[in-house]
Amino acid sequence: MIKLIFVHGNIFVYDIEDWSALRKAHRIVGNIIGSTSSIPSLPLKLMPEEALLLVEKELASIWENRNTASELPDPAANLEDSLLEAQQKEYRQLRKRQLLCLIDNIVEKRRSMGDHRSKEEILNDEINKSSTVTKENMIWPIFLKDPIQSLSAISTDLISSQTTTLRLVIFKDLWQRGYYITSGEKFGGHFLVYFGDPVTYHAIFIVKCVDSETTFSPTELISFGRLGVSVRKRAVLASIKNGKASYMTINWIDA
Known part of the structure; x- marks a missing residue:
């Protein structure tokens, strides 16, 4: 059964398989409101009428996460920093592999310009110049699942009042x-x-x-x-x- 998530008076769908089933099998379109800059992305926001129809047809159920932000576990509070650190390490390794294929040409050019440092020093210098990942340009994942698993089923009364x-x-x-x-x-x-x-x-x-x-x-x-x-x-x-x-x-x- 499709899981509809009730958040601050709105109904959302976060699971991509549920979104696909809604559109292809049940003709429920909703409104994709994700914040990626290039293409539309989840979550999908449903009209009250769409949600009530799905529940009536026993195609979906409505759930609510009753946890507040203050109740989130400590790892969630450090999520941004941990994501940034992981991406910095990953991109540095990727950039190093790319530069190793070019390092001989880079060193030769540096030598012609009077730079007589070792190949390793020049390589590290190039990596440091071109592998900067900050909070401004880091890639954020799209969360499709609730890791807390603390959802509670709710009735349709709150939705019915909106239409x-x-x-x-x-x-x-x-x-x-x-x-x-x-x-x-x-x-x-x-x-x-x-x-x-x-x-x-x-x-x-x-x-x-x-x-x-x-x-x-x-x-x-x-x-x-x-x-x-x-x-x-x-x-x-x-x-x-x-x-x-x-x-x-x-x-x-x-x-």
Whole structure:
């Protein structure tokens, strides 16, 4: 079963195999929020609706690490220094192996410039000049497992309070229809809906969840409809009628 980790009100996935299963087998996309500079990386942050759906379908369970920072074991407090020391040793050895292949040419050039130190001294000098690893340029690992192993299962109540029955019903209905779904916050809605994986497909709908008794002014309807046209997506109002999900598409037709 997929393990969802509850941290400060948010749901995360840290395991790469769980991430792969969510996306490929269950059409759960989430939002990758890792901090690497070149490519997206874990952890994956899930919307409340995604997490609740997974729990309801018995595909995942929610866990929380109840340890505080002050309870962490001493080795964790020295993690940065130990990582730095290990990388300094490793890179120095790597650089030494590289320079040994070039040392004869380096020594010859140094001799021509009046440097008559021994080969070993010149080698150490070159290593010291080109093998500096600091806290600013060191490589940090991406942690995918909790070494403390102190997770406790929690109920879905904390997650349910972050969404509404309406949004959950609409999300589940769209998911059951075979769509991929992501957050629509950036486009003025609740969800973006895709025919396939967002990596290869553009969103086709911007879905805004509204109460079935909600009254809209003409200006509000026009604004939402034009928004959909401007980003080449259909603007959809979603509500619950007679206990079922109901949808209304706003089509903007130029005169």
